[in-house]
Amino acid sequence: MKKIAVVESFFEPHHKQQIEAAAAKCGYAVDYYLDGVLPRERAGEYEIVYGMPDRSALKDMTQLKWFCASFAGVDRYVDEALYPNSAVLLTNSAGAYGVTIAEHIIMVTLMLLRQMQPIQEAVRRREWLPPLPMRSICGANITMLGTGDIGATFARRAKAMGARSICGVRRTLKDADPAFDHVMTMAELETVLPDTDILVMALPATSETAGVLNRERIALLPAQAVVVNVGRGSAVDQEALAEALNAGRIAGAALDVFVPEPLPKESPLWETKNLLITPHVAGNMSLGYTRDKDVEMFCEDLDNFVAGRPLTHLVNRKLGY
Amino acid sequence: MKKIAVVESFFEPHHKQQIEAAAAKCGYAVDYYLDGVLPRERAGEYEIVYGMPDRSALKDMTQLKWFCASFAGVDRYVDEALYPNSAVLLTNSAGAYGVTIAEHIIMVTLMLLRQMQPIQEAVRRREWLPPLPMRSICGANITMLGTGDIGATFARRAKAMGARSICGVRRTLKDADPAFDHVMTMAELETVLPDTDILVMALPATSETAGVLNRERIALLPAQAVVVNVGRGSAVDQEALAEALNAGRIAGAALDVFVPEPLPKESPLWETKNLLITPHVAGNMSLGYTRDKDVEMFCEDLDNFVAGRPLTHLVNRKLGY
Numbered sequence: 333m334k335k336i337a338v339v340e341s342f343f344e345p346h347h348k349q350q351i352e353a354a355a356a357k358c359g360y361a362v363d364y365y366l367d368g369v370l371p372r373e374r375a376g377e378y379e380i381v382y383g384m385p386d387r388s389a390l391k392d393m394t395q396l397k398w399f400c401a402s403f404a405g406v407d408r409y410v411d412e413a414l415y416p417n418s419a420v421l422l423t424n425s426a427g428a429y430g431v432t433i434a435e436h437i438i439m440v441t442l443m444l445l446r447q448m449q450p451i452q453e454a455v456r457r458r459e460w461l462p463p464l465p466m467r468s469i470c471g472a473n474i475t476m477l478g479t480g481d482i483g484a485t486f487a488r489r490a491k492a493m494g495a496r497s498i499c500g501v502r503r504t505l506k507d508a509d510p511a512f513d514h515v516m517t518m519a520e521l522e523t524v525l526p527d528t529d530i531l532v533m534a535l536p537a538t539s540e541t542a543g544v545l546n547r548e549r550i551a552l553l554p555a556q557a558v559v560v561n562v563g564r565g566s567a568v569d570q571e572a573l574a575e576a577l578n579a580g581r582i583a584g585a586a587l588d589v590f591v592p593e594p595l596p597k598e599s600p601l602w603e604t605k606n607l608l609i610t611p612h613v614a615g616n617m618s619l620g621y622t623r624d625k626d627v628e629m630f631c632e633d634l635d636n637f638v639a640g641r642p643l644t645h646l647v648n649r650k651l652g653y
Numbered sequence: 654m655k656k657i658a659v660v661e662s663f664f665e666p667h668h669k670q671q672i673e674a675a676a677a678k679c680g681y682a683v684d685y686y687l688d689g690v691l692p693r694e695r696a697g698e699y700e701i702v703y704g705m706p707d708r709s710a711l712k713d714m715t716q717l718k719w720f721c722a723s724f725a726g727v728d729r730y731v732d733e734a735l736y737p738n739s740a741v742l743l744t745n746s747a748g749a750y751g752v753t754i755a756e757h758i759i760m761v762t763l764m765l766l767r768q769m770q771p772i773q774e775a776v777r778r779r780e781w782l783p784p785l786p787m788r789s790i791c792g793a794n795i796t797m798l799g800t801g802d803i804g805a806t807f808a809r810r811a812k813a814m815g816a817r818s819i820c821g822v823r824r825t826l827k828d829a830d831p832a833f834d835h836v837m838t839m840a841e842l843e844t845v846l847p848d849t850d851i852l853v854m855a856l857p858a859t860s861e862t863a864g865v866l867n868r869e870r871i872a873l874l875p876a877q878a879v880v881v882n883v884g885r886g887s888a889v890d891q892e893a894l895a896e897a898l899n900a901g902r903i904a905g906a907a908l909d910v911f912v913p914e915p916l917p918k919e920s921p922l923w924e925t926k927n928l929l930i931t932p933h934v935a936g937n938m939s940l941g942y943t944r945d946k947d948v949e950m951f952c953e954d955l956d957n958f959v960a961g962r963p964l965t966h967l968v969n970r971k972l973g974y
């Protein structure tokens with residue numbers, strides 16, 4: 333019997349039932365490796381692997397035809413040398429993370445605009461702070477780098493909260509979600525930065541996105557700008573951003589992703605002024621909705637795979653997403 | 654010439670222009686007391702006072718016909734004995750605070766659901782926390798006590814974020830904003846508490862709302878419930894809430910209002926488990942939108958006052974809002 337290896341830890345009983353029902357329908361057996369480790373001596377048994385196996389395990393999967401990543405950012409899995417052969421299909425789970433990451437973006441943006449860091453510091457000292465000036469998503473100009481599931485899910489929420497204008501910036505000028513008031517390409521980014529109150533970055537790590545927010549572009553942001561990055565740390569010149577924050581040239585930033593991760597204890601970012609640090613939690617698998625959607629997307633593409641149809645969530649390993 | 658005293662500190666030049674244009678049109682002169690203090694010897698000159706004068710100043714305003722409070726919660730200003738006579742009209746600025754308070758509610762709710770308190774503690778220690786279980790506004794059952802401007806503005810945002818059900822609870826069964834899926838009276842509150850994931854309270858301080866969230870009702874909340882109070886501290890049995898939080902019987906709470914304020918240094922609330930404290934900042938006047946709206950509402954009601962029409966934002970001093 334053909335076999336699927338599921339290498340992930342997040343499953344609840346109903347997820348397993350769903351996977352097993354979908355697999356049985358297609359004539360596959362399912363083995364679970366809930367500790368996330370696929371033993372080398374078993375690797376050759378599987379046509380399909382779903383989850384987050386170690387990169388080094390893929391090469392041993394000599395029968396592998398399809399790797400369904402249970403996560404969205406597959407930058408560490410696009411190297412052809414990782415795979416037993418170049419015909420192995422790679423899909424990701426972009427689409428499962430929009431809700432949780434959009435909620436993270438809304439939360440940290442409001443924490444920056446509403447001065448939660450000084451307020452929480454005062455509360456830790458049991459002090460009652462006098463009112464501080466606050467700002468709002470209502471009436472703000474938002475620039476969103478990345479207009480996929482995350483960008484669109486956030487844009488719809490920001491629109492409902494009264495954002496004045498939401499500009500989506502992307503690699504190409506394909507159609508984007510109607511929640512974006514404008515869509516432009518990366519080449520035009522400089523034109524909107526001076527009017528941006530809230531700059532949100534949700535870009536995959538590719539050669540094109542590395543250093544997108546560089547020193548020159550940071551210098552174009554106005555004094556009231558806040559920057560939120562939930563994509564990959566490589567998209568931001570961290571040193572230039574920290575300089576701008578410490579000098580008060582921009583109002584604040586919330587970074588969930590870094591180079592490297594975990595952020596080293598000695599990193600100057602920990603002490604950077606008006607910087608809200610979270611340890612890569614925006615899109616982790618801990619949200620029930622995300623887990624449900626992730627399993628649902630795998631089961632849909634399993635149907636596609638068995639029927640010989642194109643996989644919905646196929647990654648172009650050359651582009652990196 | 655008839656005169657208006659403006660006793661408030663928040664004004665920007667365009668606010669003054671707006672007030673003066675509206676006053677001139679009606680034949681009123683305007684005096685500003687930007688430090689918030691109306692001198693006793695001047696008090697008798699004014700027919701109208703707008704802002705946040707000291708309670709003791711009102712009695713000296715022997716010509717007073719209308720007091721327009723620049724804030725929403727007028728509970729400290731409903732006592733008839735404060736006024737030179739019972740014909741003085743009192744209006745409040747409910748309606749100016751919906752946006753800022755709704756954003757506060759969204760922010761603290763997400764901070765509770767997304768475990769920001771343990772995450773931020775780890776970040777202060779420069780530690781990289783492993784993923785914690787998170788929850789979402791998406792799919793949540795929300796119960797909103799108070800269906801006025803704040804409740805409706807929040808409900809519209811929560812709906813856009815995918816809340817499963819939003820139940821508005823109010824004193825009477827008047828029409829409420831369509832963002833509420835259901836509306837019920839306080840008498841029915843017990844029926845929804847056991848299914849409530851997020852309980853939000855935005856009630857004025859009146860004799861009816863005192864202790865609305867009492868020990869018995871807290872006991873009806875499920876283990877995953879979070880409680881957010883942005884109305885008045887008197888609506889919550891703080892001791893019973895702290896007990897439930899410390900015992901882990903409910904998942905978390907965010908309080909912006911307390912009895913008394915400022916919260917005393919020795920209050921056990923400062924150390925209560927899973928309690929997010931903010932120092933009455935949800936609705937302060939620091940948001941530009943709020944200030945603009947506040948002045949706009951005063952100018953509109955000034956037109957009404959001069960024309961002899963009913964004031965839009967009139968407070969029933971007996972009901973307290």
